[in-house]
Every structure is written in C-alpha cells, then in structure tokens.
Amino acid sequence: MANQHIDQDHEAKTKAIGWSGWKQSGVVRWVLLLLFVLLFYFSLAPHVLPKTYNIQLNKASDRDIQAPMEIKDEKATLQAQEQAAEQVEPIYSIVALRSELLLEQVFTRMEQLNQDDQVTHENKVAIYRSEIPQMYNDFVDQFVRSNKGNGTYNDSLLEEMANVVKDQAYRIPEETFYKMPQLTPVQLGDMQLVAVSIVHKLMGDSLREAETARTKVAELVNASTLSERKSREIVQELARYAIMPNKFLDKQATSDARVAAKENTPPVVIKQGDVIVHKGEVVNQEMYDRLSDFGLLQTKRNDWPQLGLLLFSVLFLIVIYGYLEHASNLSGGKRKGYTNAQLTMLLLIYVLNILAMSIIELTQTQTMPYVGYLAPTAMGAMLIVMLLDVQLAAVSSFLFAIVSSIIFNTHSGRIFDFNYGFTTAVVSFAAIFAIHRASQRSTILKAGIMASLFGSASVLAIILLGELPAKSDLIMTVAFAFASGLLTAILVVGLMPFFEVTFGILSALKLVELSNPNHPLLRKLLTETPGTYHHSVMVGNLSEAAAEAIGANGLLCRVGSFYHDIGKTKRPSYFIENQTNYENPHDSIEPKLSKSIIIAHARDGVEMLKAHKLPKPIRDIAEQHHGTTFLKFFYHKALKLAEEAGEEPDFTEEDFRYPGPKAQSKEAAIVGIADSVEAAVRSMRSPTMEQVESMIHKIIKGRLDDGQFNECDLTLKELDKIAQTLKETIIGIFHSRIEYPEDVKPKERLA
Structure with missing residues (x-):
C-alpha cells in the first residue's frame, strides 16, 4: 500500500511537471510571439493594404469602384489658389x-x-x-x-x-x-x-x-x-x-504671403468613398488614368505594402519582447513574472482589445467618424495593470495608441490618425494611474470614470485646436469619449473573473475578497481555533509590513497569513495557542506521533485550500511557510525517552523536519519568519526591546544557517530590513507588554 501511494504521488508530480512545463517551454514561447505578429498583421491589414481591381480599358466595369483616398483635382486646385492669392491684403x-x-x-x-x-x-x-x-x-x-x-x-x-x-x-x-x-x-x-x-x-x-x-x-x-x-x-x-x-x-512680405496663400490653399479633391466608376460604365482613358493614380489597377504585382506591414508587426513584437527581456534581466533572468501562461494571457488581452476596436470601427462612417471614440481602448491597459504589471501596461498603452490611430483612421491618404492615438494614450494612462493600486471592484468603476473624464478632455482639446464642427457633432464626440470609459469599466469588471479563473491569477481585488472574514475557511478558523485565528491575524500584520518594506507583495503576505495555519482546524487542541482551557495532549503521546500531528497541519491546510479552490500562491504559503525546519522540542524529547528506556535511537534529525518544500518566494519566506517571530513574542512574559530584537535576529539567522532561504531570492540586505521592520511593528502591536529601559522618557516611548 505504501509503494502504491508513493507511485500515485510520483505520477501526480509527473503530470504536474508536464502541465507546468509548457509555461517555460521555449517552443511554446516562440509560437506565442509568432501569434502576436499574426494578430498585428491581420488586424491592421484591412486598414493599410490597398485594394486593387482587374479593370480593362474601354470595357464595362462589373462593380462600383470608390475612391480609396482623397486625390487632388489639379485644374480646380489652380483656380482656388489664384483666388486665394487675390484675397491677400497688403502687408x-x-x-x-x-x-x-x-x-x-x-x-x-x-x-x-x-x-x-x-x-x-x-x-x-x-x-x-x-x-x-x-x-x-x-x-x-x-x-x-x-x-x-x-x-x-x-x-x-x-x-x-x-x-x-x-x-x-x-x-x-x-x-x-x-x-x-x-x-x-x-x-x-x-x-x-x-x-x-x-x-x-x-x-x-x-x-x-x-x-x-x-x-x-x-x-x-x-x-x-x-x-x-x-x-x-x-x-x-x-x-x-x-x-x-x-x-x-512690405511688398516682399505681401508677395510671399500671396505665394503662401497659394501653397496653403487646400487642394480640391475627389473625396474618399466617391464613386469613380459605376457598375456597367465603360472605362475610358480618363477614368483609367484616375484609377491608376489611385493605385487600384492590378497591372503589376506589388508586394511592398505587405512587406511593410509585416515589418511593422515585427517592430510591435520587438517592443513587447524587449520589455519582457528587460523585466526578466531585472529579476535575475528567471522570468518569474512572464511565463508562457502570462504571455498567453497578454496575447488574449491584446486580441480582446483590438477586437473591441474593430467592432466599433465597423459602425464608423465618413459622416460620423467620432463613433471611434466610443471604443474601450483603455480596457487592455486596465487588465494588464491588474493581472500582470504596471510598466507592461504603459508599454502596451503606447502600442494600443498606434493601433487605434490606424484602425480608426478615416483619411486613407495617410496611415495614422493620431487624434485617436492621442486619446487612446490619454485614457489608458489615466486608467493606469487610477487603478494600479486597486483593492476593490469599485476601483475599476472609478478608473472608468477617470478614463471618461480624461478622454472627454483630450477630445475637446483636439476639437478646439482644429476647425470647430457643428454643435451637435461636438456634443456627440465628447459624449462618445465619455461613454468609452464607462464601457471600459463594464467590460473589465466582466472579464476579470474569467482571467482569474482561467489563468489562476491572484489579483489584488481577489486578495481583498479572500481576506473577508465571512469566507467559510476564515469563519471555520475563527469559531474552531480562535487562538490560531488571532495568531494568523498578528502574523498578517507583521508579514505585510515586512513585505512592503522590501518591495514584495504585502497584500499577498497578509491574506496568505490568514490561511497559512488553516490545517490546524483538523486537530486544534494539539497546538499551543488553542490550549487555554485544557492540558497539552502532547504530554501523553509519543514524540513521533506529536511530530506527525504538527507536521501534518501544513499538508492538511493545502488540501483544505485546494478543496475550496483558493489560488496557488495562497496554497504555496501554507505549504512552504515552515520549509524544512527542525522540530527541536520533539526530537530532544524522543532522545530523552530513548535514553531513559536504554534504547538506541532509531531516528535522525531528518525524521523530525517538515517535509517542505522550502520557501520558493519572498512572500512565503516572510510569512514563515513572521509566524516564528509572533509565536516567540507571544511566549515571552515581559519582553524588553533588546530581547525582541535579539529574538528576531536569532530566528532569521537560524533559518538562514539552516538553508531555508536558499530557494527564494531574499538578499541579506532585505533580511536586515525585514528584521528592523518586524521589530518596529511588534513594538507597535505589543506596546503595552514590552518593557522599556528606565532612562527612556515617556515622550520617547510614545514616539
């Protein structure tokens, strides 16, 4: 049975490794990057690649052919220039x-x-x-x-x-x-x-x-x-x-002004969308030349636009990949924040954001170009901020601004319309700044309102800088820009649970929800093990302060601390913080059994967290906060009993260690330190500041010497910062219990 259990565990681990292996696979990564190129290419192709037709001279056209761009009418333009020169007053x-x-x-x-x-x-x-x-x-x-x-x-x-x-x-x-x-x-x-x-x-x-x-x-x-x-x-x-x-x-200035008036006279154009050739109409030489001027004839193959768009898409990819590599180098090359799973999620966010733009673009017309301002262009930036990274969201906002300036461009004579690009950049950055520290779902709505206000302001600025449109168009343009922010907030609220569940993302919003005391596991912890619950809350306060001091995820530490000892609810009386009204049951059982019960709480906690579908980072903290630390008390108790019985010990120190794994993240390591420090301070009757400081350094040094930090990237400088922060936080929490030296004045104590 034991061998069968080992085989099952090995098979489960093999499957887990196989499943997680794709997240670091180089082949998968290159496939995802290729998909980014294809996304940019095919989403922008309809807007930048010219259409061509097989038209024969002196033959009837089989379709209506519209002007894909504005083209200048030379004769009418010359007349307009002369008229403009005559209207220039002497200077x-x-x-x-x-x-x-x-x-x-x-x-x-x-x-x-x-x-x-x-x-x-x-x-x-x-x-x-x-x-x-x-x-x-x-x-x-x-x-x-x-x-x-x-x-x-x-x-x-x-x-x-x-x-x-x-x-x-x-x-x-x-x-x-x-x-x-x-x-x-x-x-x-x-x-x-x-x-x-x-x-x-x-x-x-x-x-x-x-x-x-x-x-x-x-x-x-x-x-x-x-x-x-x-x-x-x-x-x-x-x-x-x-x-x-x-x-x-000034005769020369007057002459120059008249020349400038000619040059600045807008050309008389054939507008985009005007029908150049009607269906069934015979194409004469003039029509044929005009079609040629527009580049609508399939007289010879021209692959340069396709090559240009491909290069354009590759440049977009280089921006994304360059940032990912830069972030990877900053984290020691481990790609901790950007596995293939995160890259897949990023690709999906790009797809959704560009798809939303393309859907809105279908309703855009020459007479109503302002419909493009309704597009929820800040949606991608908001999702990236909450699910991935603020800096990556800023980089993506730059790309989304370029994409929107292409998709919503109604002037086919040029590639970009930066009115839309500028507005997209403004609303995206406004949303980023409003939401990058989001802790509640309502923050998304606030960010949407900020995007609405800044979007409306940017559109109004663009309008006032140019030629004022009709009053109704002005109102509609600003209204669409304002509605865009609200639409963005609605879509983000709807999409967040999808990404959190599908990719196992633990966002700040999700963490705040998990910290709610009404969660079934926290209610169980409070009602069945009030001592452990109080201990967990104290550990949460300590670990959050320490994590924020070194730039780690303080909110994750706090919420992870709430659940880190949930496994103790299976056998609450075997843990000292819950033994207020009855004797310690460990006094009457074998040390090996005590060891098994104590060690089991980490494994039991992980199973309970899995059963309630809590995210993996929370489970990792519950599993790793003890690492492979040594249960000295029960080991020495077992040695003493063996010595009293006159028997040779049939166990080693390794038998009295937690099974691990050691802390794989800074957050798990910090919770483990805070867990030990809180328990140690609670056990001290009247601690002094010197004793607290000495105890903290002893615990951290003990874990460091025991190799408990070997698999996470905590530095010695960060450990010193953690020790200092824990001391200050403990003094604040246990202020009434800590004895101060007699020469410390009351005002200094208060400070």
Missing part, C-alpha cells in the same frame, strides 16, 4: 527707426554751435537752416545702409521706408531757426529730455502717417516741465521734425 511692417537718436544729434550740434562765439548769430541761423534738414535725410540714409543685407528688413521694405519717410519730412518754420542760437546749455539739456521723451512715446505706436502723431505734440509739450515759452515752442518744432512714420507697405 505693412513696422520699422524701428529710433528717431530720438536724430534728436540727440540735433541737440548735440546746437550745444556745440551755440557755445562758439566766433560764429555770428546770422551764420548760426544759416547753419541750422541748412544742416538740420540735411541731418534728417542723412539719418534715414544711414539707417538704410546699416540695415541693408543684415536680414532684419528686406531691401524692398527699406527702399519703401526711405521714400515714405522723406516724403513726410516735417518743415521747421523759419522763425525757429532764429530762436535756436539764443539757447543756453542748461536750456538745451532740459529741452532735450522733454523732446526725446515725447518722441519716444509717440513713436511707440504704429504710424503710417506722421502727421497723426505730430498733432499731439503741443499738448504733451504744454504738460511738460518746461516753463519758458521759447523752449516749449522750439521743442514742439523739433519733436514734430523727429517724428517719422514707422509702418510701411
């Missing part, structure tokens, strides 16, 4: 003349000449009469020379400026020249400040006619600080003299 440009510099030259000359006693008053008047107008022309000519060829102003604009400015030059009255020689340096200084200020202010506006600004000079001068009448009169005349027009007809 006027501003030239910064800075005529206040001219004023400064005039005042400098006046100051020099007025101080020269060798020159008579009449000669000074004559000099002013000849030099000041000439200074005006020289200033303009110098400005033209200094700016010619430097790229600031074009030559035609400078020529136009010089002509207009000289034509509008102000003629200073004769009597002003007679007053100028009488001015002192102090008067000139005050006048210069006022004149320059007025000119600078009036020239700050754009002036096509200088006279417009010159009429305002008198008012500004009278409001100035100048008190002498003569000074005010001269400043008025000099300010009018210095004011020039600064806005001129």
Whole structure:
C-alpha cells in the first residue's frame, strides 16, 4: 500500500511537471510571439493594404469602384489658389527707426554751435537752416545702409521706408531757426529730455502717417516741465521734425504671403468613398488614368505594402519582447513574472482589445467618424495593470495608441490618425494611474470614470485646436469619449473573473475578497481555533509590513497569513495557542506521533485550500511557510525517552523536519519568519526591546544557517530590513507588554 501511494504521488508530480512545463517551454514561447505578429498583421491589414481591381480599358466595369483616398483635382486646385492669392491684403511692417537718436544729434550740434562765439548769430541761423534738414535725410540714409543685407528688413521694405519717410519730412518754420542760437546749455539739456521723451512715446505706436502723431505734440509739450515759452515752442518744432512714420507697405512680405496663400490653399479633391466608376460604365482613358493614380489597377504585382506591414508587426513584437527581456534581466533572468501562461494571457488581452476596436470601427462612417471614440481602448491597459504589471501596461498603452490611430483612421491618404492615438494614450494612462493600486471592484468603476473624464478632455482639446464642427457633432464626440470609459469599466469588471479563473491569477481585488472574514475557511478558523485565528491575524500584520518594506507583495503576505495555519482546524487542541482551557495532549503521546500531528497541519491546510479552490500562491504559503525546519522540542524529547528506556535511537534529525518544500518566494519566506517571530513574542512574559530584537535576529539567522532561504531570492540586505521592520511593528502591536529601559522618557516611548 505504501509503494502504491508513493507511485500515485510520483505520477501526480509527473503530470504536474508536464502541465507546468509548457509555461517555460521555449517552443511554446516562440509560437506565442509568432501569434502576436499574426494578430498585428491581420488586424491592421484591412486598414493599410490597398485594394486593387482587374479593370480593362474601354470595357464595362462589373462593380462600383470608390475612391480609396482623397486625390487632388489639379485644374480646380489652380483656380482656388489664384483666388486665394487675390484675397491677400497688403502687408505693412513696422520699422524701428529710433528717431530720438536724430534728436540727440540735433541737440548735440546746437550745444556745440551755440557755445562758439566766433560764429555770428546770422551764420548760426544759416547753419541750422541748412544742416538740420540735411541731418534728417542723412539719418534715414544711414539707417538704410546699416540695415541693408543684415536680414532684419528686406531691401524692398527699406527702399519703401526711405521714400515714405522723406516724403513726410516735417518743415521747421523759419522763425525757429532764429530762436535756436539764443539757447543756453542748461536750456538745451532740459529741452532735450522733454523732446526725446515725447518722441519716444509717440513713436511707440504704429504710424503710417506722421502727421497723426505730430498733432499731439503741443499738448504733451504744454504738460511738460518746461516753463519758458521759447523752449516749449522750439521743442514742439523739433519733436514734430523727429517724428517719422514707422509702418510701411512690405511688398516682399505681401508677395510671399500671396505665394503662401497659394501653397496653403487646400487642394480640391475627389473625396474618399466617391464613386469613380459605376457598375456597367465603360472605362475610358480618363477614368483609367484616375484609377491608376489611385493605385487600384492590378497591372503589376506589388508586394511592398505587405512587406511593410509585416515589418511593422515585427517592430510591435520587438517592443513587447524587449520589455519582457528587460523585466526578466531585472529579476535575475528567471522570468518569474512572464511565463508562457502570462504571455498567453497578454496575447488574449491584446486580441480582446483590438477586437473591441474593430467592432466599433465597423459602425464608423465618413459622416460620423467620432463613433471611434466610443471604443474601450483603455480596457487592455486596465487588465494588464491588474493581472500582470504596471510598466507592461504603459508599454502596451503606447502600442494600443498606434493601433487605434490606424484602425480608426478615416483619411486613407495617410496611415495614422493620431487624434485617436492621442486619446487612446490619454485614457489608458489615466486608467493606469487610477487603478494600479486597486483593492476593490469599485476601483475599476472609478478608473472608468477617470478614463471618461480624461478622454472627454483630450477630445475637446483636439476639437478646439482644429476647425470647430457643428454643435451637435461636438456634443456627440465628447459624449462618445465619455461613454468609452464607462464601457471600459463594464467590460473589465466582466472579464476579470474569467482571467482569474482561467489563468489562476491572484489579483489584488481577489486578495481583498479572500481576506473577508465571512469566507467559510476564515469563519471555520475563527469559531474552531480562535487562538490560531488571532495568531494568523498578528502574523498578517507583521508579514505585510515586512513585505512592503522590501518591495514584495504585502497584500499577498497578509491574506496568505490568514490561511497559512488553516490545517490546524483538523486537530486544534494539539497546538499551543488553542490550549487555554485544557492540558497539552502532547504530554501523553509519543514524540513521533506529536511530530506527525504538527507536521501534518501544513499538508492538511493545502488540501483544505485546494478543496475550496483558493489560488496557488495562497496554497504555496501554507505549504512552504515552515520549509524544512527542525522540530527541536520533539526530537530532544524522543532522545530523552530513548535514553531513559536504554534504547538506541532509531531516528535522525531528518525524521523530525517538515517535509517542505522550502520557501520558493519572498512572500512565503516572510510569512514563515513572521509566524516564528509572533509565536516567540507571544511566549515571552515581559519582553524588553533588546530581547525582541535579539529574538528576531536569532530566528532569521537560524533559518538562514539552516538553508531555508536558499530557494527564494531574499538578499541579506532585505533580511536586515525585514528584521528592523518586524521589530518596529511588534513594538507597535505589543506596546503595552514590552518593557522599556528606565532612562527612556515617556515622550520617547510614545514616539
């Protein structure tokens, strides 16, 4: 019977290995990757590969042939360009003349000449009469020379400026020249400040006619600080003299604008979907040429588009495979998160997401292109976040954005319509950020609402940046984008149980459901073994804190801890935490039997968890949390009994070890440490902080020396972090029981 039982166990293990072997099979992996390429190729082919027809010249067509894209009508386009050029208004440009510099030259000359006693008053008047107008022309000519060829102003604009400015030059009255020689340096200084200020202010506006600004000079001068009448009169005349027009007809810019208007005139096109040739219509040369322009003739085989699409699909695959390899390298090359099972699930998510897009695309028309915004494009990203990985969801969102920009493209003249791609990226990332820490089913609905809001906002932004559609179309577009998020949430809620059951996925949502105290096993644990239940809750608190400290799955540790000792419900009285009201039954039975009972709780727990269909990660924690640890108490008790009976022991230390396996994951190892630490602290009457810390390090070191962490990837640094976190958590949980040193102040204890 024993041999038969061993054979059955071996056969079961062989089947399990065979079943799990495909998950790591290289052949299966390459088949799945090939399926990704085929998915991208065949889902995008109808949208990017051109259709061709066997059409004969001067023969009737056997079908209606529609334009697959917009094509330009050359003759009508030329007429539209000429009309657009005629409608361009002349362009006027501003030239910064800075005529206040001219004023400064005039005042400098006046100051020099007025101080020269060798020159008579009449000669000074004559000099002013000849030099000041000439200074005006020289200033303009110098400005033209200094700016010619430097790229600031074009030559035609400078020529136009010089002509207009000289034509509008102000003629200073004769009597002003007679007053100028009488001015002192102090008067000139005050006048210069006022004149320059007025000119600078009036020239700050754009002036096509200088006279417009010159009429305002008198008012500004009278409001100035100048008190002498003569000074005010001269400043008025000099300010009018210095004011020039600064806005001129720019012939070259006007010509360039007319050329640009021609270039920017949208071509007159034959619209996509317009019937080029009707069924039964004889194809003449003009029709034949038009069909040729559209690339609709099967005159010669063209395999380049198919090759391009295949390359496109391979590039998509490279993005996915590159990320999987990168994630694999980060985890030590073990592919822990991305077995073939996960890759199969990822492929299925891609199929469902692209299928949903394609179904919505069937309802999209040229008159209602906005129907495409209804597609639940964020569904794939949300499923990947909850079932696989946040980073993989971000990478996939990028791919889904490209796919949607192809599938929903209504402009066959180009491959992509990034209006849809941009919206897909926005809603996908919004959903990722809203759901990546989901702990309840309602979080999916919240993520859907976030996708709705961000989707509506992105669509509205796109609309406002372009040509505004009709009000009804605007409302429908935003409404479809909003409905997309809600549809996404509904589909994700419906699909999550399918993936969880089919692939045995333990999502955060599933873990939260399993932590419900109303679960039959947890109710059984509470009612039949309250001591074990309390122990499990404490272990859950400890293990969750330790796991989160090193970046492991804290929620899995907590829920796994709730179920890790469920096997004790079969024989509750044999475990010390449940022996409050009666004697320890181990005192009256053989150590070997005690050992068998204690060890059996792990195996019994796994069987109970299997019977209730709990996910494998939970079962693994129940099976592995003791690893192959040594039951020292019962071993030494057996040695003592053998010694007292005068018999040679017929057992070894290996007979008093748990059968294992050792912890295969960080989570199982952490639960095992927390299990031992909680039991040890509970057994201490009045522990001190030093005793707690010493006990934690002793337990971890003992397991480390015993090789219990050899099959999981915990590092020594992580073990130190776990020890520190467990100490802090225990102090928080058992605060009232832990004795503090006398020199620790109450405030420090509270901290």
